[in-house]
Amino acid sequence: MGLDLDFTPVIESFPALLDGTMITISVTIISLIIACVIGMLIGVVRSNGNSVLSCFFNVYVSVIRGTPLLVQLFIWYYGLPRVGIMLPSFLCGILGLSLYSSAYISEIVRGAIQSIEKGQMEAARSLGMSKRQGMTKIIIPQAIVRMLPPLGNEFIALIKNSALISLITIHDLMHEGTNIISTSYRDLETYLVIAVIYFVLTNISTFILRSFENRQLKSQAN
Amino acid sequence: MKYKAVTLEKINKFYGDNQVLKNVDFSVNSGEVVVLIGPSGSGKSTLLRCCSGLEIAQEGDISVCGQKLLNDGVLLGDDELNELRQDVGMVFQSFNLFPHLSVIENISVAPVTLKIATKENSKKTAMALLEKVGLANKANAMPANLSGGQKQRVAIARALAMKPSVLLFDEPTSALDPELVGEVLQVMKLLAKDGMTMVVVTHEMNFAREVADRVVMIDNGIIIEQGKPDDFFTAPKHPRTQEFLHTVLNA
Numbered sequence: 001m002g003l004d005l006d007f008t009p010v011i012e013s014f015p016a017l018l019d020g021t022m023i024t025i026s027v028t029i030i031s032l033i034i035a036c037v038i039g040m041l042i043g044v045v046r047s048n049g050n051s052v053l054s055c056f057f058n059v060y061v062s063v064i065r066g067t068p069l070l071v072q073l074f075i076w077y078y079g080l081p082r083v084g085i086m087l088p089s090f091l092c093g094i095l096g097l098s099l100y101s102s103a104y105i106s107e108i109v110r111g112a113i114q115s116i117e118k119g120q121m122e123a124a125r126s127l128g129m130s131k132r133q134g135m136t137k138i139i140i141p142q143a144i145v146r147m148l149p150p151l152g153n154e155f156i157a158l159i160k161n162s163a164l165i166s167l168i169t170i171h172d173l174m175h176e177g178t179n180i181i182s183t184s185y186r187d188l189e190t191y192l193v194i195a196v197i198y199f200v201l202t203n204i205s206t207f208i209l210r211s212f213e214n215r216q217l218k219s220q221a222n
Numbered sequence: 223m224k225y226k227a228v229t230l231e232k233i234n235k236f237y238g239d240n241q242v243l244k245n246v247d248f249s250v251n252s253g254e255v256v257v258l259i260g261p262s263g264s265g266k267s268t269l270l271r272c273c274s275g276l277e278i279a280q281e282g283d284i285s286v287c288g289q290k291l292l293n294d295g296v297l298l299g300d301d302e303l304n305e306l307r308q309d310v311g312m313v314f315q316s317f318n319l320f321p322h323l324s325v326i327e328n329i330s331v332a333p334v335t336l337k338i339a340t341k342e343n344s345k346k347t348a349m350a351l352l353e354k355v356g357l358a359n360k361a362n363a364m365p366a367n368l369s370g371g372q373k374q375r376v377a378i379a380r381a382l383a384m385k386p387s388v389l390l391f392d393e394p395t396s397a398l399d400p401e402l403v404g405e406v407l408q409v410m411k412l413l414a415k416d417g418m419t420m421v422v423v424t425h426e427m428n429f430a431r432e433v434a435d436r437v438v439m440i441d442n443g444i445i446i447e448q449g450k451p452d453d454f455f456t457a458p459k460h461p462r463t464q465e466f467l468h469t470v471l472n473a
Contacts, residue, residue: 117316117318119314119316119318120318120320122276122312122314122318123312123314123318123319123320123377124320124332125276125304125307126274126276126307126310126311126312126381127307127308127311127332127336127380127381127384128304128305128307128308128332128336128384129304129332129335129336130300130301130304131300133335133336137331137335138320138331141322142320142321142322145322
C-alpha cells in the first residue's frame with residue numbers, strides 16, 4: 001500500500017489557514033509585549049533582593065513555572081466564569097500565554113542583571129547616582145544585550161506554545177488545521193503544512209532577533 | 223586653610239566574626255596626599271571604601287568634607303549620601319568603566335544624569351579632562367578598545383568630572399601591565415600638584431616617596447605607623463613596617 005498524499009483539501013482551505021496564522025501572530029505578539037513588561041518588572045524587583053514584593057514574585061514564578069500551560073489556560077477559560085469573571089476566549093489566550101511567558105522572562109532578566117559585575121553599580125553610586133539611576137543608566141542597558149539570546153529562545157517557545165490556545169476555542173493556526181482535518185480526513189497533509197508555517201514563523205523571529213542582537217553588539221564595540 | 227577633608231573616629235568593621243578594622247582613627251587634611259600601605263588583607267582598601275560609604279563600618283564616626291557620613295555606625299540617608307558622594311571621587315583597581323558607553327559618555331553620564339551640567343557643557347568639561355589625562359584623541363572610542371592604562375586615566379577623568387573635593391584611589395595601578403603603570407602615576411602626580419586632596423592605597427613605593435605628604439602603614443586592621451615619607455622610608459620604627467618595607471622594596 002503506497003503513501004497516498006493529497007494536499008488539495010489543504011490548499012483549497014489555505015485562506016482559512018492564513019486567517020489562523022494571523023490570529024496566531026497577533027496573539028503571540030500581544031502576549032510577548034505584555035510578558036516582557038511584566039517579566040522586566042519582576043526580574044528587576046527580584047534581582048534587588050529581599051522585599052515583600054520580591055517574596056510575592058518568588059511564589060508567582062514558581063507557581064507559573066511549576067504548572068502546565070494547558071492547565072493554566074483551562075483555569076482562565078473554564079475556571080474564571082465560576083467566580084463570575086467571563087473573559088472572551090481571545091483575552092484568556094493572551095492572559096494565559098503572557099503570564100506563563102512572563103515568569104520565564106523574569107528569570108532571564110534577573111539572571112542578566114545579576115551577571116553584571118558588582119563594580120559597575122559601585123562606580124555609578126560612587127559618582128553620586130542613586131540606585132535607580134545606576135540601574136536605568138548603567139546596569140539595564142548592559143543587561144539587555146545579555147538577555148537577547150535567551151529571550152530569542154523564549155519567543156520561539158511562546159510561538160509554539162500558542163498552539164495550545166486552539167483548545168480554548170481560539171481560531172488560531174492549529175484550530176483552523178483541525179477544522180480542515182475534520183472535513184477532509186487529510187491529517188498528515190494538514191499537520192505537515194501547519195508545521196511548515198510554524199517553522200517559518202519561528203525562524204523569521206529568530207532572524208529578526210539575531211540582527212537586533214548583532215546591531216547591539218556592534219554599537220558597543222566600534 | 224587646613225581643614226579636615228576626611229575624619230574617621232574609632233572605626234570598627236567586621237566581616238562576620240572577622241574584625242578587619244580595629245578602633246581606627248584617621249584623618250586627612252584638605253590638600254593633603256596620603257598613601258596607605260600594608261600587606262594584602264590588612265584592611266587598607268576597606269578603610270578607603272568606608273570613606274565613600276561603599277562599605278559600612280558597624281561602629282564609629284566618619285566625616286567627609288564637613289558632613290557626617292557615618293554616625294555611630296549609621297550611614298547617612300540615601301539622598302544625602304548620593305549628594306555627598308559627588309564630592310568624593312573614587313578610582314577602582316579594576317577601572318569599572320561603563321563598557322556600553324563611549325569614553326566621553328563615561329565621563330559625562332553622571333553630570334548629565336544628576337543634572338549638574340547640560341549635555342553640551344558636560345561634553346566640554348569632559349573634553350577638557352580628556353585633554354588633561356592625555357586622551358583627547360580617544361573621546362569617541364569604546365572602553366573595550368583601550369589599554370589598561372588608558373582605561374584608568376579615563377576613570378580618573380570620570381571621577382574628576384564631578385569636581386570632587388577628595389579623590390580616593392583603590393590600588394589604581396595593581397591591575398596594569400608594568401609598562402602602563404607610569405602613565406597613570408603621571409596623571410596622579412599632576413593632580414597632587416594641583417592641590418587635590420588624595421587618599422591612595424598602593425604598592426607603588428616610589429610614588430609614595432615622591433608624592434605623598436604622609437605615608438600610613440596598616441597591618442591587621444590597625445594603623446601601626448605613619449609619617450612623612452622621608453622619615454618613614456629611611457627610618458621605619460615598627461618592626462612590622464620594617465619587615466614589610468624590606469619585602470616590597472627588595473622584591
